[in-house]
Amino acid sequence: MTARYEDRMLRVLAHIYDNPEGDLSLDALSDVAAMSRFHWHRVFHAMTGETCAQAVRRMRLHRAAAWLVQTDRPIAGIANAIGYPSQQSFTRAFLAGYGITPGAFRRKGELCPPHLHVRKGDYPMHPIEIETHPARRLAAILHQGPYVEVGKAFESLGAVLTGRSLWAYVRGMIGVYYDDPDAVPAAELRSDAGAIVTGDAVLAEPLEERQLPPGRYVVMRYKGPYSGLAAAYRHLYGDWVPQSGEELGDHPPLEIYLNSPMDIAPEDLLTECLCPAKVAAVTHGAGR
Incomplete structure (x- = not known):
C-alpha cells in the first residue's frame, strides 16, 4: 500500500513544481494530497526527510536557477514568478540555497541543485x-x-x-x-x-x-x-x-x-x- 502514499507525494511535488507562485501553504498542500491537515505534513516529512517548507523552497529555487541559466528573463520577474514578493527577498533565499547571488549564478552559467541538508534515518520500531x-x-x-x-x-x-x-x-x-x-x-x-x-x-x-x-x-x-x-x-x-x-x-x-x-x-x-x-x-x- 506504499504506492498510495507515494502517489500523494508525487502529486504534491508536481503541484509545487507547476505552481511555484501559488498558494503552497500546508493546508493547500494537504488538500492536494487529499489527507488530513493534522497528519499530512508529519507523513511527508517522515517519508521524504524534508519539511514541506524545505521542499517548496528547494523546488522554487531550482526553477529559478534553470530560468537564470537558460533564459534572459529579468531577475525581478523570476522572483515574482516563483512566489517571492521582492527581488531582495529572492536574492536572500537564493544566496542561502546556492551560496551565490542570482546575478553571479547567471554569469557562471552552470545549472546545479541547491545545497540540501536533508536527513532521513532509520527510526526505532514500536508495537x-x-x-x-x-x-x-x-x-x-x-x-x-x-x-x-x-x-x-x-x-x-x-x-x-x-x-x-x-x-x-x-x-x-x-x-x-x-x-x-x-x-x-x-x-x-x-x-x-x-x-x-x-x-x-x-x-x-x-x-x-x-x-x-x-x-x-x-x-x-x-x-x-x-x-x-x-x-x-x-x-x-x-x-x-x-x-x-x-x-x-x-x-x-x-x-x-x-x-x-x-x-x-x-x-x-x-x-x-x-x-x-x-x-x-x-x-x-x-x-x-
Missing part, C-alpha cells in the same frame, strides 16, 4: 495495532508554546483537579497535539493537557471541555523517556502508515500517559500514541 476506542470527554487546559513545556499546563490541570475534588471523576491523563513541531514555530504550537473524565464531572474555567471522537485508532505503544517520542513518530508516520493501507482521520494525534514521571524512571514511562483511522485497512503491518 502498533488498530483498536476501536470509545468517545472520551476531556477536562483540558490549553497550552501554547514548545511541546516540551506542556508539563506546566499539566501542573495547572492537576492543581485545579485537586482543588475542586475532581480526581474521583478522572479516568486517565491525555495530551492532544494540534500542530506539527517541524512545520509550526515552537512559540505557536498548540496542545491540550487533558484528563479523561466521566460525564457527571462539572467543568468550569480554566478547564475547557473537549470531546474526542469514538472509532478506529492506530495505537503505537511506546516505552521510554518522552524525549524519544519524536523518533517514534517518525517510524509511525514514515514507515508504518505508508505500508499499512490505513487512512488517517481528521483529528490530531493523542497521547495517553499510562504512568507518571513523578514516580517512574524515564526509561519505564509508558505512552500510547493514537491517530484516528478513517476506514478498514486493506492490509496493514501492525506490530512491525
Whole structure:
C-alpha cells in the first residue's frame, strides 16, 4: 500500500513544481494530497526527510536557477514568478540555497541543485495495532508554546483537579497535539493537557471541555523517556502508515500517559500514541 502514499507525494511535488507562485501553504498542500491537515505534513516529512517548507523552497529555487541559466528573463520577474514578493527577498533565499547571488549564478552559467541538508534515518520500531476506542470527554487546559513545556499546563490541570475534588471523576491523563513541531514555530504550537473524565464531572474555567471522537485508532505503544517520542513518530508516520493501507482521520494525534514521571524512571514511562483511522485497512503491518 506504499504506492498510495507515494502517489500523494508525487502529486504534491508536481503541484509545487507547476505552481511555484501559488498558494503552497500546508493546508493547500494537504488538500492536494487529499489527507488530513493534522497528519499530512508529519507523513511527508517522515517519508521524504524534508519539511514541506524545505521542499517548496528547494523546488522554487531550482526553477529559478534553470530560468537564470537558460533564459534572459529579468531577475525581478523570476522572483515574482516563483512566489517571492521582492527581488531582495529572492536574492536572500537564493544566496542561502546556492551560496551565490542570482546575478553571479547567471554569469557562471552552470545549472546545479541547491545545497540540501536533508536527513532521513532509520527510526526505532514500536508495537502498533488498530483498536476501536470509545468517545472520551476531556477536562483540558490549553497550552501554547514548545511541546516540551506542556508539563506546566499539566501542573495547572492537576492543581485545579485537586482543588475542586475532581480526581474521583478522572479516568486517565491525555495530551492532544494540534500542530506539527517541524512545520509550526515552537512559540505557536498548540496542545491540550487533558484528563479523561466521566460525564457527571462539572467543568468550569480554566478547564475547557473537549470531546474526542469514538472509532478506529492506530495505537503505537511506546516505552521510554518522552524525549524519544519524536523518533517514534517518525517510524509511525514514515514507515508504518505508508505500508499499512490505513487512512488517517481528521483529528490530531493523542497521547495517553499510562504512568507518571513523578514516580517512574524515564526509561519505564509508558505512552500510547493514537491517530484516528478513517476506514478498514486493506492490509496493514501492525506490530512491525
